Amino acid sequence: xxxxxxxxxxxxxxxxxxxxxxxxxxxxxxxxxxxxxxxxxxxxxxxxxxxxxxxxxxxxxxxxxxxxxxxxxxxxxxxxxxxxxxxxxxxxxxxxxxxxxxxxxxxxxxxxxxxxxxxxxxxxxxxxxxxxxxxxxxxxxxxxxxxxxxxxxxxxxxxxxxxxxxxxxxxxxxxxxxxxxxxxxxxxxxxxxxxxxxxxxxxxxxxxxxxxxxxxxxxxxxxxxxxxxxxxxxxxxxxxxxxxxxxxxxxxxxxxxxxxxxxxxxxxxxxxxxxxxxxx
Numbered sequence: 687x688x689x690x691x692x693x694x695x696x697x698x699x700x701x702x703x704x705x706x707x708x709x710x711x712x713x714x715x716x717x718x719x720x721x722x723x724x725x726x727x728x729x730x731x732x733x734x735x736x737x738x739x740x741x742x743x744x745x746x747x748x749x750x751x752x753x754x755x756x757x758x759x760x761x762x763x764x765x766x767x768x769x770x771x772x773x774x775x776x777x778x779x780x781x782x783x784x785x786x787x788x789x790x791x792x793x794x795x796x797x798x799x800x801x802x803x804x805x806x807x808x809x810x811x812x813x814x815x816x817x818x819x820x821x822x823x824x825x826x827x828x829x830x831x832x833x834x835x836x837x838x839x840x841x842x843x844x845x846x847x848x849x850x851x852x853x854x855x856x857x858x859x860x861x862x863x864x865x866x867x868x869x870x871x872x873x874x875x876x877x878x879x880x881x882x883x884x885x886x887x888x889x890x891x892x893x894x895x896x897x898x899x900x901x902x903x904x905x906x907x908x909x910x911x912x913x914x915x916x917x918x919x920x921x922x923x924x925x926x927x928x929x930x931x932x933x934x935x936x937x938x939x940x941x942x943x944x945x946x947x948x949x950x951x952x953x954x955x956x957x958x959x960x961x962x963x964x965x966x
Contacts, residue, residue: 717733766815777884778879778891781877781878793850801932818834818920843871846870896918897915
């Protein structure tokens with residue numbers, strides 16, 4: 687497979703050493719011939735070896751990845767964090783971000799539904815920050831610091847909730863199954879406050895906890911409380927808008943141009959979408 691799709695490939699007469707040499711999630715270089723098998727293309731491999739630096743290839747050419755480099759995404763998130771004026775809020779965000787910065791370079795935002803690819807979580811956060819910037823300008827009653835912090839923190843514990851490699855989630859971690867990213871992130875906020883001697887009953891700590899705990903909106907969606915701050919309401923809908931529009935974008939991108947309808951999209955109530963065109 688590469689970032690554009692996948693094709694079945696077969697390598698016959700494999701030696702015992704070759705079975706030991708190659709493993710899943712590695713890049714390899716192959717030589718072979720393309721054949722048709724049961725009306726589908728298939729590669730018959732004649733030679734195979736591990737990819738080396740001299741091949742001058744990029745990992746993201748072979749896996750689905752965010753369209754912006756991870757370094758640029760992390761730099762945008764950090765730059766936004768540094769724009770936060772309230773020092774208590776900035777300190778808490780910095781503490782939580784530092785916990786997962788390395789994993790944030792590659793982790794997806796979800797196992798299936800949206801941004802489920804390499805650096806998808808960082809991309810999701812950055813796209814939400816763009817939406818949040820617009821909404822704060824349109825709705826000046828919103829606290830800009832809380833919007834920025836809430837967006838960065840709302841899924842910050844996802845890398846600890848999921849086990850993933852190269853943007854592909856294999857399973858949920860024990861902590862993910864037993865506690866979940868929402869509660870973990872709320873706990874990290876408390877941990878940050880204790881570490882930096884910020885009163886736990888301060889409005890900044892309570893507001894950030896509430897933003898994180900309520901961002902799924904309903905109990906059946908995982909939130910123990912519903913949004914009861916203006917910024918929490920905004921966060922929920924910013925999150926939902928970016929997630930659902932990304933589902934739409936991905937479905938359209940993965941549907942052949944000859945097809946008018948996408949497959950059913952699980953995250954959109956199992957509805958298919960029509961690619962509407964107009965006659966000139």
